[in-house]
Amino acid sequence: MATVLSITNQKGGVAKTTTSLALAHAFARFFPEKKILLIDLDSQRNATSILLGGAKDIPPEVSVHALFQASKPTSALLHQTAVPNFFIIPSSLHLVEVESQLSGALDGFFKLKDALEGLKNEFDLILLDCPPSLSVITINAMVAADFLLVPLQISKFSIDGIQNIRDAVSTVNRRYNANLKILGGCLTLHDGRTTLAQAMIPEVEKILPILKTSIPRSVAVEEAHLLRQDIFEYAPHNKVAVAYQNLAQELVPHFGWGAIEGMP
Numbered sequence: 001m002a003t004v005l006s007i008t009n010q011k012g013g014v015a016k017t018t019t020s021l022a023l024a025h026a027f028a029r030f031f032p033e034k035k036i037l038l039i040d041l042d043s044q045r046n047a048t049s050i051l052l053g054g055a056k057d058i059p060p061e062v063s064v065h066a067l068f069q070a071s072k073p074t075s076a077l078l079h080q081t082a083v084p085n086f087f088i089i090p091s092s093l094h095l096v097e098v099e100s101q102l103s104g105a106l107d108g109f110f111k112l113k114d115a116l117e118g119l120k121n122e123f124d125l126i127l128l129d130c131p132p133s134l135s136v137i138t139i140n141a142m143v144a145a146d147f148l149l150v151p152l153q154i155s156k157f158s159i160d161g162i163q164n165i166r167d168a169v170s171t172v173n174r175r176y177n178a179n180l181k182i183l184g185g186c187l188t189l190h191d192g193r194t195t196l197a198q199a200m201i202p203e204v205e206k207i208l209p210i211l212k213t214s215i216p217r218s219v220a221v222e223e224a225h226l227l228r229q230d231i232f233e234y235a236p237h238n239k240v241a242v243a244y245q246n247l248a249q250e251l252v253p254h255f256g257w258g259a260i261e262g263m264p
């Protein structure tokens with residue numbers, strides 16, 4: 001049965017998509033026997049355009065739009081990426097229309113969870129790349145997920161934001177999904193040398209545990225995205241590639257997987 005990991009933060013630009021892509025590639029690469037699925041839940045479709053090409057919109061009937069409408073068997077929505085054991089259910093601009101439909105439906109928070117039931121036997125890990133809002137789609141992700149990872153960039157605003165995520169998770173835990181667990185915050189675009197970042201970490205930790213691995217900044221990330229390559233292919237020895245490999249290694253015990261080969 002697949003573990004479901006949601007990459008969530010209602011702030012934009014904190015590296016949710018970058019982290020979703022890098023983790024999916026790390027898991028797919030270092031665990032070739034595991035089957036990985038990424039679901040792009042953001043109508044801006046950044047993950048989709050990097051993995052499948054950005055020029056054309058994917059028809060809504062073979063995207064996450066159809067998944068929320070339960071209009072097709074979920075297995076018909078899977079798109080193969082360039083990596084054999086890594087699949088994506090792409091996003092669509094039409095996802096926006098789904099939000100109002102979900103808000104009006106009695107079971108509107110459960111659509112994603114229900115849809116994933118049919119896929120959980122087929123995959124080992126399902127990653128959810130969330131939109132930059134605490135919308136009904138993000139709540140769907142929290143209801144469907146086993147674990148939440150919160151990429152965050154240290155700032156005063158990020159502290160207000162993570163309190164909101166904590167509150168949402170408490171409500172989801174109480175009412176919809178007692179199983180959901182926050183794995184922690186992952187510091188992204190991180191410059192550990194600044195005194196501001198150092199001073200704010202204890203403030204963040206009052207709200208959310210912070211994972212050991214942080215992700216530094218590098219132009220290689222943007223360059224790899226432009227070439228639609230993954231960071232391990234584009235710059236395997238870059239500090240960001242190394243950091244994401246470490247993050248993958250830090251997370252796998254939660255999935256009950258063994259260590260990445262060659263890593264302690």
Ligand SMILES: Nc1ncnc2c1ncn2[C@@H]1O[C@H](COP(=O)(O)OP(=O)(O)O)[C@@H](O)[C@H]1O
Pocket residue numbers: 011012013014015016017018019046132188189215216217218219221222225240
């Ligand atoms: N480690 C990093 N170093 C440099 N740029 C990064 C890094 N991580 C993300 N970025 C860039 O920051 C921007 C926001 O990242 P993105 O993953 O799209 O965030 P989100 O999905 O949270 O909106 C993108 O332009 C991305 O290329």
Ligand SMILES: [Mg+2]
Pocket residue numbers: 016017018042046130
């Ligand atoms: Mg994104």
